[in-house]
Amino acid sequence: MDKRKIVKIVAKKNGMSQKDVTMVFDEIFSTMLEGLKEEGHVGVLGFGSFNVKKCAVRHRYVLSTQKVVLYPENKKVIFRVAKQFKFKADGVGEE
Amino acid sequence: MDKRKIVKIVAKKNGMSQKDVTMVFDEIFSTMLEGLKEEGHVGVLGFGSFNVKKCAVRHRYVLSTQKVVLYPENKKVIFRVAKQFKFKADGVGEE
Structure with missing residues (x-):
């Protein structure tokens, strides 16, 4: 949609x-x-909430290149769907 | 907000x-x-996209109770913020 x-x-x-x-x-x-x-936060009652989360600096060792890659500090948006909108295993529905 | x-x-x-x-x-x-x-999918241009993702059955061994807990199959909503709304490390801004 x-x-x-x-x-x-x-x-x-x-x-x-x-x-x-x-x-x-x-x-x-x-x-x-x-x-x-x-x-850093938006809440929509009955739908869900959005939060900005800080991600610390990360180092990853890449096997193929045998080099360490640095991922700079970053932020991402975490979404949590509203509680009353639980997803049941057999389908998607409201409790 | x-x-x-x-x-x-x-x-x-x-x-x-x-x-x-x-x-x-x-x-x-x-x-x-x-x-x-x-x-199972909603896309809002310029804001982000929501996808329903299936989570398989999981078993977890709880040390304190020394029992295996079963997490039934579940679904959750994954939100991805729009590309043009990248979060820069120093703050939150648009690229």
């Missing part, structure tokens, strides 16, 4: 134009990115 | 009521959850 499909569904459900929904959609996700930049 | 703050910022930028933005916000994320349930 991509952005276009999401916008189409939301516009139909809310009786809004796809143009308006796209505008709000883009604004929501750019605001969330700003939130990650500034606060 | 939580949902209330995001809605406030988006409503202000778009000149919409917080009520309307909240409605669209909720609809977007419930549609995304539906997309994850049905298709």
Whole structure:
């Protein structure tokens, strides 16, 4: 499912134009990115939470080249899906 | 940053009521959850992609209880932030 499909569904459900929904959609996700930049955490109740995590410098020895490769310090975004949205083994559902 | 703050910022930028933005916000994320349930993949251009990943059955030996614990097959949501939103070591920024 991509952005276009999401916008189409939301516009139909809310009786809004796809143009308006796209505008709000883009604004929501750019605001969330700003939130990650500034606060390092964004929480969406009922969906999940995003956290920026620091990854320390890492050294890896590459067998093929017999050299040590240095991975600089880095940050990544960790996403945790909302608790009530547990994935059951037999399928995906809500508890 | 939580949902209330995001809605406030988006409503202000778009000149919409917080009520309307909240409605669209909720609809977007419930549609995304539906997309994850049905298709196992949701991609938001410029923000990131969500994929449902299957985790096989795992057995763990717990030292303290000296028992083997079985973790049933499970699924989890993996999030990958958009490429252009690389996190630089010194801060969080766009390349």
